[in-house]
Amino acid sequence: MSKFTGALCAVAPAPRLANRETGQVRVDRDSGLTMYQVGVCLLAGTQAEVINVSVPGEPKGVTLGVPLEVRELRATPWENDGRHGIAFRATEVKPLSGSAPAPASGKGGAQ
Template sequence: MQSIPVDTTRLGVLRCAIAPEAKLSNPETQEVKKDRDGNPVYTVAVTVRQDRRRISVIEIAVTGEPKGIEEGQIVKVTGLTAFVWSMGERHGVSFRADAITPVPGTTAHTKGGAA
């Protein structure tokens, strides 16, 4: 699986759409997915809006639970990487980041840019 670095400065305002949730490796047993080092993996749904175009939502995986992030809040995504994958007839793009943090001075109700 090839990784592709993503320039987040070109993505416009990034806003949390769904607060951090543990990523499940087995939904039946509720087992939480772990990274290579045994740390839990979380996902955060983030809205992306470039150049006043329509909004896209991407789900970003990150190791460890991101702290202080609420739905609607502007966030900073560090080290974003895209991975193209395929499994049989299915294919897609997954996203992973080194960190997702709240932007200082913003809350879920801040009007700091449309997203």
């Protein structure tokens, strides 16, 4: 995370599913909490990248456009049936201290 200058919520938190057919949610083995996925936009100078980050427990106050603090982000490579990728997991995703949520309406701003 040190090379990134900021992180924003790009996709609001949603429970991760263990089984799409039954709707069963994925649970963290250590804590027993429901796993959530958050789309995080990482900013670095003129570059931006969106990654999906799994986190145990519902991230409170995390809404679209809010600047985020991502704690202990880990990247784990995976491969399954010829498909491969990188899974991202954090111990916590929360709004930056003192950050205000994005405005809900299109009103206001410069005229």
